[in-house]
Amino acid sequence: MGKKNRRERKGPKRESKDLDERETGDGQLLKFAFAYFSRTQLYPFKYWEKNGLLADALDSLVNLANSSVHELKRDQRLKIYGPNIPKGSAFKQPRNIPGTARWASLRLTGKRRLIGFMEQQCFQLVFLDPEHKFYPSPKKHT
Numbered sequence: 001m002g003k004k005n006r007r008e009r010k011g012p013k014r015e016s017k018d019l020d021e022r023e024t025g026d027g028q029l030l031k032f033a034f035a036y037f038s039r040t041q042l043y044p045f046k047y048w049e050k051n052g053l054l055a056d057a058l059d060s061l062v063n064l065a066n067s068s069v070h071e072l073k074r075d076q077r078l079k080i081y082g083p084n085i086p087k088g089s090a091f092k093q094p095r096n097i098p099g100t101a102r103w104a105s106l107r108l109t110g111k112r113r114l115i116g117f118m119e120q121q122c123f124q125l126v127f128l129d130p131e132h133k134f135y136p137s138p139k140k141h142t
């Protein structure tokens with residue numbers, strides 16, 4: 001067998017070093033799931049659509065899905081909280097959320113957030129939060 005045949009058997013060459021990083025651990029690309037999505041929340045999809053927010057949110061989802069969990073944490077677009085909804089939150093804890101879940105938020109733009117929890121490399125979307133009311137933060141410089 002010649003060298004050419006051996007090379008063909010190995011399969012295609014990887015184009016980028018980035019692929020290796022994205023295939024393992026925290027370097028994996030973020031995925032989304034809607035298994036725990038709450039349809040009885042404050043801000044359903046219809047609210048986002050009516051207020052012209054839905055298309056931008058979906059564009060943001062596409063961009064987020066092209067980022068690794070590590071990148072999102074580093075850039076502070078993904079924040080992981082504790083097992084309970086924070087005090088002062090406008091949202092209520094749904095009964096179907098697993099006891100091991102730790103709440104998380106993904107920053108879209110401005111105040112807009114996606115709220116859910118991480119399950120391996122998958123963000124389980126639970127709430128849509130256009131007004132940053134899940135984890136209200138104190139106002140600065142007022």
